Amino acid sequence: MSLRRSQRLKDLKTPKAAIDAKARSETARVSEQRVQGRRRGGLKLKDMFSDMPTDIIHESRLAILTTPADVYLGYFVSSATNLLSLSRISKTFHAFLFKKSSADYWKRALKTIERAPPCPQWLIEPAFIALILFPVCMACGKKRPAPVYWAFLMRICDSCKPRLVIDQYELLDSDRICAIPRTILNLGRVTRYGRAYCLRDEAREAIHAWKTFSKDEDTEALDRYIEEKSERIKELSDFQSLCLVWLENEEALRARERDRLQKERYQFIISKLQALGFEPELQRLQQNRMTVLSNHTLVRVPELLTDRSWRTIQGELVKLMQSLRTSRLAYEAELEKKSKATARKRTLRKRT
Structure with missing residues (x-):
């Protein structure tokens, strides 16, 4: 006699109350397993669709496949942070969003950053958004407090700062080059009236070029180099000033908003305590x-x-x-x- 047939005969001989009790216990066991599964790893996709009718699953799948990509991207474009995060999910998204045809998505996302300065011509929109929003040191790649040096187009954390930048006065004193034109030194600041720093490699290159032209006594080449370098430095300096003013205004707005929220919270607490x-x-x-x-x-x-x-x-x-x-x-x-x-x-x- 097979095992399944013997089980059926055994169920026929078992009283109905015992069978119902066994069914209830089995149901409770399955339910408990599902709860434990949710506790361990959350609700899984197969658990969500296990009790869903097949026609609803089919219609949902059809809707996903037929919906244009612009509808999905509309959500991410509404936030510059979301769009930048989407571009870093996989190589497929990165390749799609960094195509020339996707430039409009980044321009629309940049407009969602209120009162942000315009993207400079020497930066693409994704790089500019990352510079504004993502607190990641561009030297070590670690996510830590890293202020923006707008003239360098870089975020630099305190750990990498001594290795990458040098105070302008320390630079000039160390090299004894007081005669060098300041206009060829790219000075980066974190605040509008803060100390000015130079990138070590960039400053070393500018000093070497100035010394070389000066030794050769080629005044025409020296003047041409100073003019070209000064023009580039002025563009970066103007961009830095614009960004620092924007940061100050944003910080003032945030401070006023914090004060408003604190006052409203305090008044709410006062009313509750009075009651x-x-x-x-x-x-x-x-x-x-x-x-x-x-x-x-x-x-x-x-x-x-x-x-x-x-x-x-x-x-x-x-x-x-x-x-x-x-x-x-x-x-x-x-x-x-x-x-x-x-x-x-x-x-x-x-x-x-």
């Missing part, structure tokens, strides 16, 4: 100009609060206000005690 009965404590804070609440780490966050997010920080702020209430009541009790003592002294003076 909880802490009005006397809040008035005392305002009268004495105490900043224990306004400078609290949970209050200074530049992010708006909702009723749900308020509940996550309510406990700590209520504990703070309760401690302020305790100190207020103790202070008022001390004042009342001193007032009564003063009143008793006055009464005794009048009687004597």
Whole structure:
């Protein structure tokens, strides 16, 4: 007798309640396995489509295959960061987005960076977007804080800075070349009024060329070199000034936005604490100009609060206000005690 037939005969002899219990336990076991699978690695694609009707899967596949590429790229073009990330996903996307026919996507993406300076003629849009948005050191390739030296068209981190750049005055003192025209030295700055640096290799090349022409006493070649070099340096300097002014304006806008969000958050917290009965404590804070609440780490966050997010920080702020209430009541009790003592002294003076 086969194993399957013997199992059927065994099921026929088993009571119906036992069969139902076995089915329920099997269902529970499968459900638990699915839950555990989701916990371990998330919901997998095959789990999503396992219970989906075949006609819906077919229609979805057909819609994906027939949708133009511009519809998908429209989402990524709406953000310069998204488009640059898409170009780095695979060689296929990189090859497609770096074709000449895809230049319009990058131009549209660059326009989404508010008030950004125009892309210079010696840079392509993807490189300019990466320079603005991606905090990656272009020397070591590590993702770390790396300010932009606009005149060099580079981001340089603090670790690579000593190896790549040199202070302009240190350069001139070390080489004793005070007579060299400053117009042939490309000076990079991180802020508009910050210290100026030169790329070591670039400065070394310019100094060597100037010394060579000076030794040969070829004034015509020297003048031509200085003129061409100065013209290129001026373009980079003008571009750097434009970008630094833009950065200052953007930082000022961000600072104003942070202040606005902090003020709105603070007012929201004040209203919630007033509703909880802490009005006397809040008035005392305002009268004495105490900043224990306004400078609290949970209050200074530049992010708006909702009723749900308020509940996550309510406990700590209520504990703070309760401690302020305790100190207020103790202070008022001390004042009342001193007032009564003063009143008793006055009464005794009048009687004597």
